[in-house]
Amino acid sequence: MNTEFELRCPIGPDLGYIRDLVRIHGQHHGLTGERLDDLAIAVNEAVTNVFDHGGRAGLITARDHEHGVTVEILDAGGGLTPEHLAAAIVDPAGNHGFGLWIIQHLCDEVAVEQTGLGSPLSLHMSGRPATVVLLDRSARHTRRDLRRAVSDPTS
Amino acid sequence: MNTEFELRCPIGPDLGYIRDLVRIHGQHHGLTGERLDDLAIAVNEAVTNVFDHGGRAGLITARDHEHGVTVEILDAGGGLTPEHLAAAIVDPAGNHGFGLWIIQHLCDEVAVEQTGLGSPLSLHMSGRPATVVLLDRSARHTRRDLRRAVSDPTS
Amino acid sequence: MTPALLLHHQYLPGVCVLALAGELDRTNSGELTAYLKRVRRPGDHVVADLADLSFMDSSGLHILLDCHRTCLAEGASLHLAATYGVPVRVLEVTGVAEYLPGHATVQEAIAAVLRRP
Amino acid sequence: MTPALLLHHQYLPGVCVLALAGELDRTNSGELTAYLKRVRRPGDHVVADLADLSFMDSSGLHILLDCHRTCLAEGASLHLAATYGVPVRVLEVTGVAEYLPGHATVQEAIAAVLRRP
Ligand SMILES: Nc1ncnc2c1ncn2[C@@H]1O[C@H](COP(=O)(O)OP(=O)(O)O)[C@@H](O)[C@H]1O
Ligand SMILES: Nc1ncnc2c1ncn2[C@@H]1O[C@H](COP(=O)(O)OP(=O)(O)O)[C@@H](O)[C@H]1O
Numbered sequence: 001m002n003t004e005f006e007l008r009c010p011i012g013p014d015l016g017y018i019r020d021l022v023r024i025h026g027q028h029h030g031l032t033g034e035r036l037d038d039l040a041i042a043v044n045e046a047v048t049n050v051f052d053h054g055g056r057a058g059l060i061t062a063r064d065h066e067h068g069v070t071v072e073i074l075d076a077g078g079g080l081t082p083e084h085l086a087a088a089i090v091d092p093a094g095n096h097g098f099g100l101w102i103i104q105h106l107c108d109e110v111a112v113e114q115t116g117l118g119s120p121l122s123l124h125m126s127g128r129p130a131t132v133v134l135l136d137r138s139a140r141h142t143r144r145d146l147r148r149a150v151s152d153p154t155s
Numbered sequence: 156m157n158t159e160f161e162l163r164c165p166i167g168p169d170l171g172y173i174r175d176l177v178r179i180h181g182q183h184h185g186l187t188g189e190r191l192d193d194l195a196i197a198v199n200e201a202v203t204n205v206f207d208h209g210g211r212a213g214l215i216t217a218r219d220h221e222h223g224v225t226v227e228i229l230d231a232g233g234g235l236t237p238e239h240l241a242a243a244i245v246d247p248a249g250n251h252g253f254g255l256w257i258i259q260h261l262c263d264e265v266a267v268e269q270t271g272l273g274s275p276l277s278l279h280m281s282g283r284p285a286t287v288v289l290l291d292r293s294a295r296h297t298r299r300d301l302r303r304a305v306s307d308p309t310s
Numbered sequence: 311m312t313p314a315l316l317l318h319h320q321y322l323p324g325v326c327v328l329a330l331a332g333e334l335d336r337t338n339s340g341e342l343t344a345y346l347k348r349v350r351r352p353g354d355h356v357v358a359d360l361a362d363l364s365f366m367d368s369s370g371l372h373i374l375l376d377c378h379r380t381c382l383a384e385g386a387s388l389h390l391a392a393t394y395g396v397p398v399r400v401l402e403v404t405g406v407a408e409y410l411p412g413h414a415t416v417q418e419a420i421a422a423v424l425r426r427p
Numbered sequence: 428m429t430p431a432l433l434l435h436h437q438y439l440p441g442v443c444v445l446a447l448a449g450e451l452d453r454t455n456s457g458e459l460t461a462y463l464k465r466v467r468r469p470g471d472h473v474v475a476d477l478a479d480l481s482f483m484d485s486s487g488l489h490i491l492l493d494c495h496r497t498c499l500a501e502g503a504s505l506h507l508a509a510t511y512g513v514p515v516r517v518l519e520v521t522g523v524a525e526y527l528p529g530h531a532t533v534q535e536a537i538a539a540v541l542r543r544p
Contacts, residue, residue, distance in 0.1 A: 005164075005165070006164060006165065006167075007163070007176065008160075008162070008163040008164070009161060009162045009163070010160070010161065012161075014183060014454075015430065015452045015454055016430035016450060016452070017180075017183040019450075019482065020179045020182075021162065021176065021180075024172070024175045024176055024179055025172075025176075027175075028171070028172040028175065034516065037512065037513050037516055038516065040482075040513070041484070041513060044482075044484055045484060045485060048453045048485075051453065052453070090521050090522055098488055098489070099485050101520075101521060102485060102517065102520055102521060105520045168337060169337075170313065170337055171313035171333055171335070171365075174333075174365065189399065192396050193399065195365075196367070196396060196399060196400060199365075199367055200367060200368060203335070203367060203368075206336065245404050245405055253371055253372070253404055254368050256403075256404060257400065260403045261403060
């Protein structure tokens with residue numbers, strides 16, 4: 001009996017179900033608040049891509065680690081490559097390209113393999129506060145906090 | 156890729172995690188209110204037995220059907236038998252025997268097999284209201300509604 | 311991770327009022343057994359307030375029944391208050407509800423206990 | 428099962444106030460596109476109230492940016508109100524927040540829109 005996972009579910013079109021499962025998994029393995037949101041957002045984008053660009057089928061596997069969780073999205077289509085990840089850009093003027101950017105900026109580690117079975121995308125999320133990660137990695141954007149900004153639109 | 160399931164997780168000691176997963180699964184497949192509670196209660200008792208009487212390891216698999224869900228609890232120990240199910244009694248004066256009774260009275264269908272891999276216990280739950288099931292099956296007890304009773308202790 | 315079970319108690323003359331909150335299952339039911347043993351004074355009635363208990367399994371039933379028997383042996387009784395949701399479901403389907411008097415509120419449970427000392 | 432997305436709108440002179448509730452993802456974002464197309468009058472400013480939107484993905488961003496561009500082309504603008512939780516996270520990490528003015532409340536968003544017609 002292979003139980004080297006904590007949670008496994010096939011990729012289906014019910015994105016809300018997948019988000020809820022991922023949230024329960026993250027929550028019971030130490031993620032809270034924004035980190036939990038981040039994981040749900042990232043997995044949702046990856047699964048959406050399986051429908052938009054991939055094999056429209058696959059498997060989600062969640063595992064836990066000492067300080068966080070890893071969720072693997074295995075796209076049966078197998079078309080996702082490390083080059084796609086590296087090419088991810090944000091272009092608010094354009095029409096595409098947000099998914100892989102969001103995934104890479106919200107997760108602590110993102111990796112894609114290519115196997116005979118498909119292209120497993122691994123998203124790792126540690127339990128530490130997300131702000132650290134954002135300040136670390138997203139020098140490209142001004143990281144002003146929108147919640148502060150909205151309460152004082154003149155700032 | 157075998158995706159003939161909707162959800163799979165290994166049996167572990169975090170019963171709250173298992174209950175939450177089962178609730179999310181049931182909820183996204185049409186169970187509500189008491190039916191959802193019933194499924195969580197039943198799965199919780201079955202998993203508790205895997206720790207109390209069984210192999211302390213195994214696999215939970217949830218599937219959905221047109222009108223409800225089935226959750227299979229596979230005990231690696233393999234010791235659970237149809238005779239155990241048939242022998243389930245309720246004895247409020249004694250100290251044991253509630254688990255299998257509860258499981259069989261809250262679920263619509265309960266079956267156990269014995270395979271080389273363990274003893275899979277299947278719990279099926281339809282989406283129809285639980286009261287029907289209770290009135291049907293539990294002739295042995297007076298089915299007065301405690302909530303009615305507690306709001307009018309003289310009734 | 312064990313689900314959170316929070317236990318509080320309050321003494322009235324001859325009554326131990328116990329409030330349970332969170333989820334009660336086999337992984338934490340030992341805490342309840344130990345708590346009851348520690349806080350219940352000999353001869354005390356027990357009022358168990360289940361208002362904030364969102365889950366209870368069969369090990370919880372066993373503890374309540376044990377407590378009921380201990381009370382009876384000492385001429386006292388166990389009353390339940392604010393039972394609904396999962397706990398009432400488990401009490402009902404097993405018939406245990408018929409052995410343990412239930413009340414809408416803690417106040418009513420205390421009044422009932424004091425009426426028949 | 429598609430997650431619930433609830434859409435409401437209200438007209439003020441020159442402004443279409445749109446309230447989004449529930450979860451917005453790729454399985455229901457087409458509903459928002461169609462709704463906007465149907466209810467926004469040519470030249471209208473748009474105030475999008477996200478107070479009850481508990482989830483938004485990148486397809487939601489694309490729709491907001493499209494709406495922003497349509498508004499600009501007609502001399503109007505799109506303002507966001509009550510952004511927090513997941514929507515603000517997605518707006519922030521992509522930098523889209525910098526393109527779409529945000530306000531604490533719908534009232535403030537409407538006031539801002541009407542100040543610069
Ligand atoms: N599962 C996948 N299979 C194949 N190609 C993919 C997959 N996911 C992403 N891609 C490629 O990466 C590109 C960028 O994806 P993404 O950043 O999510 O933006 P978008 O989905 O809007 O194009 C896609 O346009 C596609 O070419
Ligand atoms: N997973 C299992 N493996 C082996 N035996 C089991 C298992 N589950 C239940 N049983 C048997 O069935 C009996 C009744 O179980 P149950 O009704 O849950 O009450 P209790 O757990 O209090 O004994 C147990 O005492 C045990 O002998």
